[in-house]
Amino acid sequence: MLQHDFNRMRTAGDDKTARGPACVPRMIGEKLRKAGLRPTRQRLALGWLLFGKGDRHLTAETLHAEASAARMNMSLATVYNTLHQFTEAGLLREVALFGSKAWYDTNTGPHYHYYIEEKDELFDIPDAMLPQLNLPASPEGMIVAGVDVIIRLKKVAEL
Amino acid sequence: MLQHDFNRMRTAGDDKTARGPACVPRMIGEKLRKAGLRPTRQRLALGWLLFGKGDRHLTAETLHAEASAARMNMSLATVYNTLHQFTEAGLLREVALFGSKAWYDTNTGPHYHYYIEEKDELFDIPDAMLPQLNLPASPEGMIVAGVDVIIRLKKVAEL
DNA sequence: ATAGTTGCAAAAGTTTTGCATTGTA
DNA sequence: TACAATGCAAAACTTTTGCAACTAT
Numbered sequence: 001m002l003q004h005d006f007n008r009m010r011t012a013g014d015d016k017t018a019r020g021p022a023c024v025p026r027m028i029g030e031k032l033r034k035a036g037l038r039p040t041r042q043r044l045a046l047g048w049l050l051f052g053k054g055d056r057h058l059t060a061e062t063l064h065a066e067a068s069a070a071r072m073n074m075s076l077a078t079v080y081n082t083l084h085q086f087t088e089a090g091l092l093r094e095v096a097l098f099g100s101k102a103w104y105d106t107n108t109g110p111h112y113h114y115y116i117e118e119k120d121e122l123f124d125i126p127d128a129m130l131p132q133l134n135l136p137a138s139p140e141g142m143i144v145a146g147v148d149v150i151i152r153l154k155k156v157a158e159l
Numbered sequence: 160m161l162q163h164d165f166n167r168m169r170t171a172g173d174d175k176t177a178r179g180p181a182c183v184p185r186m187i188g189e190k191l192r193k194a195g196l197r198p199t200r201q202r203l204a205l206g207w208l209l210f211g212k213g214d215r216h217l218t219a220e221t222l223h224a225e226a227s228a229a230r231m232n233m234s235l236a237t238v239y240n241t242l243h244q245f246t247e248a249g250l251l252r253e254v255a256l257f258g259s260k261a262w263y264d265t266n267t268g269p270h271y272h273y274y275i276e277e278k279d280e281l282f283d284i285p286d287a288m289l290p291q292l293n294l295p296a297s298p299e300g301m302i303v304a305g306v307d308v309i310i311r312l313k314k315v316a317e318l
Numbered sequence: 319a320t321a322g323t324t325g326c327a328a329a330a331g332t333t334t335t336g337c338a339t340t341g342t343a
Numbered sequence: 344t345a346c347a348a349t350g351c352a353a354a355a356c357t358t359t360t361g362c363a364a365c366t367a368t
Contacts, residue, residue, distance in 0.1 A: 197323070197324080199323090199324065199325085201324085201325070202324095233325085233326090234325070234326045234327080235326090236325075236326055236327075236328095237324085237326065240324085240325075240326090241325095244324095258333095259332065259333060
């Protein structure tokens with residue numbers, strides 16, 4: 001059942017490690033090490049939550065709540081710091097969004113987002129529906145570091 | 160010199176009011192009243208700062224600092240509340256962006272943004288360079304409430 | 319006058335930092 | 344053992360709220 005998601009975590013040459021649930025901690029550890037981060041207990045725990053279940057979109061709050069629910073004792077500050085470290089290491093991507101909360105996305109590839117304000121819900125726009133965006137030329141001396149596209153959705157109004 | 164910007168503030172049928180700098184307070188008042196907001200002292204003052212100088216991109220902090228510099232005594236909370244009210248009334252547009260600060264744009268029309276992280280600077284992508292974005296179909300029962308496009312820029316790396 | 323609105327002090331919410339502790343070589 | 348890196352308490356920063364004061368009828 002989770003097997004599908006393990007594939008996502010596997011890197012080339014890693015095939016032997018993808019044997020089943022028991023290997024996940026080891027794989028997360030490897031992933032961290034490859035990103036230049038020591039596999040500490042907290043990082044492994046959060047890595048498990050973040051990368052063990054397919055693509056996810058979450059805030060520090062959400063993740064901390066999950067960690068608490070899973071009996072992983074950890075301060076919110078650690079969650080924040082870890083999210084930053086993961087982002088810096090390229091394991092996560094920060095999503096530009098309204099409001100005062102930062103969102104993180106485990107899908108680091110190029111893709112855009114839908115956001116439903118009423119439900120405070122963020123999700124990827126499926127590849128099949130990817131919008132076509134023609135970038136304009138960058139201003140002198142500048143290059144594009146990244147592109148964020150958010151399509152805000154709302155329910156069709158009831159009459 | 161400022162005449163150019165007054166044009167931006169003029170609405171159809173308003174031509175008589177656009178006579179020069181002395182009229183700006185009256186015009187701001189009118190603008191507020193039309194938006195359904197009472198022209199209070201603070202709102203007029205902030206309106207002057209926001210709409211008296213062409214398109215602007217700012218945060219609550221920035222605006223409060225300007226107000227202070229201009230000897231307009233006003234708490235930061237009032238600046239926040241006023242920004243919300245102006246946004247609600249359609250006078251401003253909130254911009255989706257990273258980080259913990261909300262940005263506001265006096266240009267409420269459809270347009271996209273460049274953001275320079277190093278300088279914490281936000282500005283419009285000129286109309287001439289407008290990216291082409293083909294929206295995908297919305298999910299069932301949803302309609303598009305808005306679209307935000309941010310192109311993050313960075314200086315070309317020095318070698 | 320007064321009913322509704324506004325502005326701000328204080329509270330809440332979110333994020334960062336400094337340093338004692340831990341983990342690694 | 345020494346040294347660098349980590350995790351978290353406390354501090355900093357950003358935003359919202361509740362209510363006294365004010366405003367336009």
